[in-house]
Amino acid sequence: MMFETVFKKGETMSELEQLFSQMNTRLTADKAKKINASYCFHIGGSGGETWLVDLTKDSNWVSRGTANSEAQCIISIDKPEDWMALAAGKMNPAMAFMQGKVKVKGNMALALKLQSLIS
Numbered sequence: 001m002m003f004e005t006v007f008k009k010g011e012t013m014s015e016l017e018q019l020f021s022q023m024n025t026r027l028t029a030d031k032a033k034k035i036n037a038s039y040c041f042h043i044g045g046s047g048g049e050t051w052l053v054d055l056t057k058d059s060n061w062v063s064r065g066t067a068n069s070e071a072q073c074i075i076s077i078d079k080p081e082d083w084m085a086l087a088a089g090k091m092n093p094a095m096a097f098m099q100g101k102v103k104v105k106g107n108m109a110l111a112l113k114l115q116s117l118i119s
Contacts, residue, residue, distance in 0.1 A: 016043055016080055019087050020051045023118060024062035032061055035117065037110045040071035045078045053117065073110035076103040087118050 020041075032055040039053040050065035077083045082101045085091035093114055096102040104111040 015084055016049055016051075019084065020053075020062050023053065024060070027055070027061050027117075029058065031055075031116070032057070035110075035113055037073060037107070037113075038071035039110065039114075039117070040065055040069045040074045041083070042067075042074070042076040043083045044080045048078075048080065055117075071106065073107045074105040075111065075114070076105075077101060086114075 035055045037055055039055075041051045041053070043049050043051070050067060050069055052063050052065040052069055052071060053061055054063075054071070055061055077086075077096075079101070082091065082096060086093055086096060086102070091101075093102065093111075097104065097111075
């Protein structure tokens with residue numbers, strides 16, 4: 001996968017922005033229609049970033065969110081480097097969930113589609 005960049009403390013948020021931008025570029029109308037759901041990603045704890053991925057729209061699926069953003073599936077990851085490892089395929093999503101690195105609220109079935117969304 002394309003997220004092989006080694007990042008240093010303090011650079012992670014720009015890496016996150018790049019990752020979500022690339023996600024929007026890689027998504028297709030067919031993939032969005034197939035998943036047909038909305039996701040909210042809280043990355044980096046209380047001082048981190050929030051991103052919305054709304055696959056119920058026709059285009060422009062990814063945008064910055066707010067701490068109060070809602071979606072059908074809300075995914076919280078305290079450490080940005082854990083999200084980057086997931087996106088790079090270096091961390092198993094199921095193991096990350098069981099270890100408490102990934103927290104999910106809302107529709108758990110949509111969380112299971114996460115790998116197809118980020119790959």
